[in-house]
Amino acid sequence: MHIDGTTGVVALLGHPVAHSKSPEMMNRAFQTAGLPYIYAAFDVAPEALGDAVRGLRALGVRGWNVTIPHKVAIMEWLDEVDETARAIGAVNTVVNDNGRLVGYNTDGTGYLRSLQEETGLDVTAQRVLIIGAGGAARAVGHALATAGVRHITVANRTTEKAEELAAHLGQWTATDVVGLADINRVLEETTLLVQSTSVGMYPHVDEIPIAPSGLHDRLIVSDLIYRPKWTRLLQEAKKRGARVHSGLGMLLYQAVLAFEHWTGRPAPVETMREVLEASLQGE
Template sequence: MGKLYGVIGHPIGHSMSPAMHNDQFSQLGFDCYYQAFDVEPAQLEKAIEGMRALGIAGFNVTIPHKVDIMKYLDEVNEEAKKIGAVNTVVNDNGRLIGYNTDGKGLVLSLQRLTGTEIQPKSVLIIGAGGAARAIFVTLANIGVARVDIANRTIQKAKQLISVTNTAESHAISMKEAEASLERYDIIINTTSVGMSPNIDDIPLELTNLKRGTILSDIIYNPIETKWLRMGASLGAITQGGVGMLVGQGALAFELWTGEKPDFMRMEEVVINRLGGSKC
C-alpha cells in the first residue's frame, strides 16, 4: 500500500488540493493518494491522533484549524510560529512538524509572474487578517525593501507590523493608500472583498495606480476579480488567487516528497476545476 496524504478542514468539499496533488502523484508515478477529511473543530485533537495512528505521511490544514492545530504538533518551524498558523504538516518518522507555505506560495507565484526577485520592491498589503500575516512575515523574512499595510482599522495593521522588525513598514488608512498608490511596485489584496457572490465590490480604488504595477489578489473565485480587471485596464500586471493556491500547494508537495511538482500543470488542474481559463 502506498503513502496517504490529505487535507483537514471544515467544510472541505470545495478544496482544490485533492485534484492538484493526486494529479501530480499520478504524473510522477508515485504510489500515493491524497484525501480530504472533514474535521469539525471539536474533533480536531482526535483527528490528529488518528493521523498519527494511520501513519499519514503529510497533510494540509485549512480553515478553521490553522491556529488550533499548533498545540497538537510535536514541532512548529520558526516562520510558522511567527505567522501563528500552520497549513502544512510533515510526518517525520512519527513526529508531526508544522509549516506555513501560504506566504512563500504567494512569493513563488509572484516570482514566476515577474521573472525577477522581489526583494528590491515596495509592497502594499491590503488587509491585516491571517492571510496578510502569512504574506507580511514571509516578505519581511526574505528582505523586501518596504512592506506597508493598509487596513480599515489602522491599529490592527500596527499590531501585524509589530510581529517582526526586519522590514521598513507603515500602517496606513485605506484613503492614504489610495492617494499614494504610485509609490508601490506590488499591491496585494488579502481581503475577501470581491469574492463570489459579491463580485462587484473592490477593496481599493485604483485611480492613482502607476502603469506596470503588479496587482495580486488572493481570491480565486472568481478567477479574475473586478478589481484585477480594473487594474489591467490601467496598465497593471495582474495575478489572481490561483497563483497563491498553487504556490502553497507546490511547496507543501516538495516538503512531503522532496520533489518539485509541475507548477503549470497544477495551475491548469485548478483552473479547469474552477471552470475558467488563463485568458
C-alpha cells in the same frame, strides 16, 4: 490507481472543505509522479481538531494540509513547528515523520515563487502596500520582508490588527499603517499592491476592496484570490495600465511545496497547474 494496504494517505483538514480544489490536483499529481498516495479532504469542526490529529497520527497518515479555520490552532497539537511557520504564526502543512508531527507554512514561499516567476519582479526594489491583516497577509508579508523588501505599509478595516501586523513585520523591515480612507494617497508611492482579503471572491465578484481611481500604471497589483482568477480589482488595475498577478500561482506553489515535503520528490508542477486552470474555467 491501484489502492491496497501499502497506499499512503495524505489529507486536508478544514471547515468547510467541500469547495476545495486540492483533492483533484493532488491526486492527479501523485498519479503523474507514479507515487502510491491518495489525498482526501476532511471537514473537521474546530472542537474536533485534537481528536482528528490524534487519529491521523495513530493511522500513520503521511501528512496533511491545514486550511481555515485551523492554521493557528493546529500548532498546539504538533511536536515541532519550523522556524518560518513559527515566525508567521500559522501552519498550513504537516509532515508525519515516523510519528513525529512537524508543521510548516508554504503559503508565503509559494506566493513569492509565483510572484517572481510570473512578473520577474525584484522585490528588494519595491514599496509594498498590503490590504488586510489576517493569516494570508501575515504569510505574504513575512515572505516579502525576509526577501528584502525595504518598506511595507499595512491597511486594514480594523486599525488594531493592521498595527499588530506592522509591528510583527517590523522585525525584518520598515513598516507603517494607513487607514483605508487614505489608501489612494499611499498608492501614489506604492509599486506593489497586495490584496489579501476575501473582498471580490466568488460569488461576490463585483466587489472591490478599494476605489479604483488610485490605481496607476506604475503598479503591480497582486490579488491573493484565485476564484475568480481575474477579480474586479485586477480588471480595473489592468484598465489603468498596471501589471496584474492573480492568486492562482500562490495556490499552486504552496501545494507544490507541500507535495515535496511529503514525498521528497519534485512535484509535477505543470500537471498541477493544468488541473487548477481546468477546475476554474468559466469562473
